[in-house]
Structures are given as structure tokens and as C-alpha cells.
Amino acid sequence: MEEKERLASSEITKYGDALEQILGNLEQVIQGKRESLEVVVCCLAAGGHALLEDIPGTGKTMLAKSLARSIDGICKRVQFTPDLMPTDVLGGSVYNPASGTFTFQPGPIFTNVFIADEINRASARTQSALLEAMGEQQVTLDGETYFLESPFICIATQNPFDFQGAFQLPEAQMDRFMIAIKLGYVTEDEEIDLLKKGGMGRALADLKCITTSETIRNIQSAVEKVQIEDSIFRYMMDVIHATRNTSNIRLGISTRGSLHWSLISKAYAMLRGRDFVIPDDVYHVAHSVLAHRLLLNSRFGEGSEAKRANLNEIIERIALPR
Numbered sequence: 444m445e446e447k448e449r450l451a452s453s454e455i456t457k458y459g460d461a462l463e464q465i466l467g468n469l470e471q472v473i474q475g476k477r478e479s480l481e482v483v484v485c486c487l488a489a490g491g492h493a494l495l496e497d498i499p500g501t502g503k504t505m506l507a508k509s510l511a512r513s514i515d516g517i518c519k520r521v522q523f524t525p526d527l528m529p530t531d532v533l534g535g536s537v538y539n540p541a542s543g544t545f546t547f548q549p550g551p552i553f554t555n556v557f558i559a560d561e562i563n564r565a566s567a568r569t570q571s572a573l574l575e576a577m578g579e580q581q582v583t584l585d586g587e588t589y590f591l592e593s594p595f596i597c598i599a600t601q602n603p604f605d606f607q608g609a610f611q612l613p614e615a616q617m618d619r620f621m622i623a624i625k626l627g628y629v630t631e632d633e634e635i636d637l638l639k640k641g642g643m644g645r646a647l648a649d650l651k652c653i654t655t656s657e658t659i660r661n662i663q664s665a666v667e668k669v670q671i672e673d674s675i676f677r678y679m680m681d682v683i684h685a686t687r688n689t690s691n692i693r694l695g696i697s698t699r700g701s702l703h704w705s706l707i708s709k710a711y712a713m714l715r716g717r718d719f720v721i722p723d724d725v726y727h728v729a730h731s732v733l734a735h736r737l738l739l740n741s742r743f744g745e746g747s748e749a750k751r752a753n754l755n756e757i758i759e760r761i762a763l764p765r
Contacts, residue, residue: 459716472509475633485710491621492597503600515655516555523565529572559599577619623735669709674764694738722763
């Protein structure tokens with residue numbers, strides 16, 4: 444038993460180093476955003492999907508492309524627009540006149556890294572086409588089920604929903620994303636340095652693949668070996684139940700949300716080279732994995748900042764376990 448535990452710790456240390464290398468690769472393109480990049484890398488390790496929320500021009504798509512280039516996998520990008528149809532994403536049956544039969548033609552969702560650019564510009568019908576793919580890693584069309592690639596991660600970008608031509612994502616769609624983060628502006632010095640280098644595009648073009656899809660699959664399996672103490676689970680449940688029983692929150696954290704919180708906390712511990720979760724791990728990723736799932740009562744607003752403020756109030760009043 445002891446030998447098996449030592450081997451598991453050795454694996455997790457190795458995979459933690461691999462995640463650190465991916466993180467360093469991303470920092471060559473996206474500067475000054477290490478904390479956000481850490482959460483995105485942990486999302487990949489935990490087998491989740493990421494939503495990048497921010498105004499245009501802050502590097503959301505560049506981050507998605509950089510992550511795709513860092514792993515040895517296939518990347519496909521779809522620009523979401525109001526006239527985009529579900530078949531444009533999932534694929535569909537194509538008639539073959541030679542054989543007189545219909546053949547399934549896979550859509551761009553059949554890839555390792557799927558970039559849904561400006562996802563909230565498409566109709567709700569097209570957005571809902573992603574639900575099964577993100578939740579179960581499969582697509583069902585015409586009574587047939589087709590399994591997606593492994594690993595598979597959807598990285599979606601969205602503009603604030605009060606921008607022209609943008610809509611708010613439905614609750615079921617938001618809940619499928621393990622994390623939702625904002626990149627924000629870089630500092631003045633970082634932006635000057637970016638201007639000198641000619642933008643992010645040049646750094647992205649020089650970016651090298653540093654790991655393999657097989658390694659990512661192994662990392663995702665290894666994340667489950669990371670241990671969480673019962674007192675930390677109890678703290679997580681206290682926070683989650685508080686979101687479900689607070690007067691200014693109309694919809695609290697779902698069971699899927701609690702599972703995502705657990706998984707990404709394990710991945711964050713692995714990034715730190717540990718095979719066990721400490722309270723700081725859970726606390727560090729809480730806002731990225733929980734805030735976007737909340738629905739507030741109308742008088743408290745609807746924006747992401749209001750959601751984060753309400754979540755922060757709950758987190759700060761519940762003591763972390765020792």
C-alpha cells in the first residue's frame with residue numbers, strides 16, 4: 444500500500460511539472476495575467492470548459508489559441524453569429540448520390556480544443572447545441588451517438604451581454620463551464636512592452652507544442668488521485684448551501700458546480716506539486732468556478748461584478764478549516 448501511495452505522489456509531481464510548463468508557455472503570449480492563466484491550466488487538467496468574459500481586444504482568443512498550440516492536439520475555431528446553425532457546429536447527415544445513402548459529416552466540435560468565439564452572439568438554439576457535448580463529451584444526431592475526441596475542452600469567449608448584438612447565456616449553458624474569468628487590461632508598462640513586440644500574434648506564431656494529448660489524458664486521470672480532507676469538503680458544502688439559502692440570491696450553486704469546485708481544487712493542488720488539497724487551494728479558485736453560476740434577485744443586479752460581490756460576502760463570513 445505504501446509503495447502505491449509513493450508512486451501516485453511521484454506521478455502527480457511529474458504532472459504538476461507538466462502543467463507548470465504549459466503555464467510558462469502561455470505566459471510567453473499573455474503577459475501579466477498569471478493567476479488567470481493558472482486557473483485556465485487547472486481547468487484543462489480537471490477536464491472542464493472555460494468561459495473568458497471581457498470586452499473585445501483583451502486577448503481572450505489569443506489565450507485560447509495559445510493553450511491549443513501548447514498541447515499536441517487538434518484545434519478548431521468557430522465564430523458565433525446570429526445566423527449560425529447547430530449543424531454548423533455539430534455536423535450533420537450528407538446525402539451521397541453514388542450510394543443513395545446519408546453519411547454523417549462531423550462538425551468542428553469534433554476536436555481536442557474547440558474555440559467558441561463570441562458565443563453569446565449566437566441564438567439560444569445554437570448555444571444549446573453545445574450542452575450535450577460539454578456535459579457528456581458526445582453528440583447525438585438522428586438517433587445516433589458520436590463520441591468526441593479525448594481530451595476535449597471548449598474555450599468560449601463572450602463580450603459583456605449589454606454590448607450591441609450580444610445576449611446573456613442561459614443558466615444551463617453557464618453551468619457547463621467549469622470556470623469563468625476576466626483577463627482585463629494589462630498594466631501600462633506591459634502594454635508598452637506589447638507594442639514594442641508588435642502584439643501577441645508574433646509571440647503566438649513562435650509558440651511551440653510542449654506536451655501531448657496522451658499526457659493531458661493521464662493528467663486528467665491523475666487529478667482524481669489528489670486527496671481532499673473531510674473538513675475541507677464540509678467547508679465547501681457550507682459555502683454552497685449558503686448560496687442556496689441567501690435572500691439576495693435567486694439561484695445558488697448546483698451539484699455540478701460543487702463537483703467542478705472539487706475537481707479544479709485538486710488540479711490546483713497538483714499544479715503546486717501536492718497530492719492533497721489545502722484550504723487555500725479551495726479558496727483561491729472559488730470565485731472563478733462559482734460566481735458565474737449565481738442568479739441574483741433583480742434588485743441586486745445581473746452583472747458578473749455583482750455576482751462576485753455576493754459570493755465574496757458569503758466566502759468571507761465562513762471560516763476556512765485549519
